[in-house]
Amino acid sequence: MTVLILTSEEDVTADMVVAQLHATGTPMMRLDPADLPGKAVLSAEYTHGGFDGRLSVNGHVVSLGGLRSVWVRRPGEPAAHAAHPSPWLTAETRQALFGVLHSASTRWMNHPRNADQARLKPWQLRVAHLSGFAVPPTVFTTSPRLAQQFAEEHRDVVVKSASGPPPGDPALALPTTLIGPDADFSDVAAGPALLQRYIPKRADIRLTCVGARLFAARKTAEPGQVDGRYGDTGHSWQGIPVPERIGRSVHDYVDRAGLAYAAFDFAEDEDGHWWFLECNQGGQFGFVELETGQPISEAVALWLSRREDVGDRRCHRPRRRSGV
Amino acid sequence: MRPFTLNYTLPKALPPVVMSYSFDESRQLNVLPDGRPAVSDPELLLMVGTTTSTAGSQTHFDD
Numbered sequence: 001m002t003v004l005i006l007t008s009e010e011d012v013t014a015d016m017v018v019a020q021l022h023a024t025g026t027p028m029m030r031l032d033p034a035d036l037p038g039k040a041v042l043s044a045e046y047t048h049g050g051f052d053g054r055l056s057v058n059g060h061v062v063s064l065g066g067l068r069s070v071w072v073r074r075p076g077e078p079a080a081h082a083a084h085p086s087p088w089l090t091a092e093t094r095q096a097l098f099g100v101l102h103s104a105s106t107r108w109m110n111h112p113r114n115a116d117q118a119r120l121k122p123w124q125l126r127v128a129h130l131s132g133f134a135v136p137p138t139v140f141t142t143s144p145r146l147a148q149q150f151a152e153e154h155r156d157v158v159v160k161s162a163s164g165p166p167p168g169d170p171a172l173a174l175p176t177t178l179i180g181p182d183a184d185f186s187d188v189a190a191g192p193a194l195l196q197r198y199i200p201k202r203a204d205i206r207l208t209c210v211g212a213r214l215f216a217a218r219k220t221a222e223p224g225q226v227d228g229r230y231g232d233t234g235h236s237w238q239g240i241p242v243p244e245r246i247g248r249s250v251h252d253y254v255d256r257a258g259l260a261y262a263a264f265d266f267a268e269d270e271d272g273h274w275w276f277l278e279c280n281q282g283g284q285f286g287f288v289e290l291e292t293g294q295p296i297s298e299a300v301a302l303w304l305s306r307r308e309d310v311g312d313r314r315c316h317r318p319r320r321r322s323g324v
Numbered sequence: 325m326r327p328f329t330l331n332y333t334l335p336k337a338l339p340p341v342v343m344s345y346s347f348d349e350s351r352q353l354n355v356l357p358d359g360r361p362a363v364s365d366p367e368l369l370l371m372v373g374t375t376t377s378t379a380g381s382q383t384h385f386d387d
Contacts, residue, residue, distance in 0.1 A: 012369055019353060159328070187327065
């Protein structure tokens with residue numbers, strides 16, 4: 001039984017898990033959907049109610065019936081490296097590759113269906129609330145008047161992107177930025193704005209969840225610091241215990257979302273309370289592991305190489321509860 | 325008129341990084357010029373920033 005890792009060749013964070021799998025002798029294959037068609041080859045035949053076939057790349061082969069798990073890490077767009085790429089070829093290749101993989105009986109970290117939903121920031125806030133986290137007041141709006149009202153009510157608010165910086169321009173950063181009610185909100189009409197009450201914080205918290213295992217890390221913030229991802233504060237990440245109440249909420253969240261892996265961001269306020277900011281279903285973990293020594297890549301490798309556990313539904317369907 | 329959020333973009337100083345590792349198709353991971361896996365050099369990985377939370381954000385929006 002083989003672990004399939006969907007990611008780019010440049011992804012050295014994935015290397016950390018590949019090295020763990022090699023160390024335990026776990027069969028694995030690393031494939032970038034961007035290399036299909038081309039370096040990678042897919043052949044799947046529908047017979048007897050299912051697909052029989054194989055995927056191969058760089059001399060490595062996996063049979064569709066021999067998949068132990070699929071890790072969707074940092075895959076390229078299907079067919080992006082093809083000789084004649086096009087949106088149509090990408091769509092066709094996505095249909096073939098993911099359609100066949102979805103049909104396989106395997107475990108996912110994370111299932112693309114659940115990942116798509118988990119990326120939606122408004123949905124994250126709702127699930128976070130239901131899971132028992134403290135969530136800052138937030139508004140998504142295309143109304144300049146409502147944006148202005150929100151800023152006047154909460155005074156110090158931050159603006160941030162729901163989906164990240166515009167793709168295609170690596171020289172552009174879009175950090176979470178503190179603004180006040182004096183800002184000119186007229187441009188809110190040109191695109192949805194995400195405004196959130198600013199939480200003065202004394203630390204950033206990164207909590208990585210791998211299956212049932214939790215790894216929390218803390219980095220002291222500078223006074224007035226808004227976005228911990230940008231700027232060097234001189235502080236490093238330190239591993240810390242997970243408060244019991246937070247741990248319960250994390251497990252509840254990933255259960256509701258159907259996630260096997262998630263990286264949570266919290267702001268620790270001046271009273272020590274943790275405020276939910278977001279949950280990245282494919283969040284990076286290498287920087288935390290390298291600075292804290294927490295064995296996150298080992299935990300990922302163990303989850304991927306574990307035998308099917310019918311009691312673990314995180315790879316399949318999220319738990320349905322009222323309100324979600 | 326541009327979307328409000330884009331009023332807060334900043335130019336990002338891209339580090340002049342020359343990747344000192346390359347992908348080994350047989351071992352399915354990146355290796356240093358001497359053949360050691362790139363992950364065996366944590367200082368290098370931290371220096372090139374390829375494992376930080378903003379890495380990959382240009383093509384993937386999961387930080």
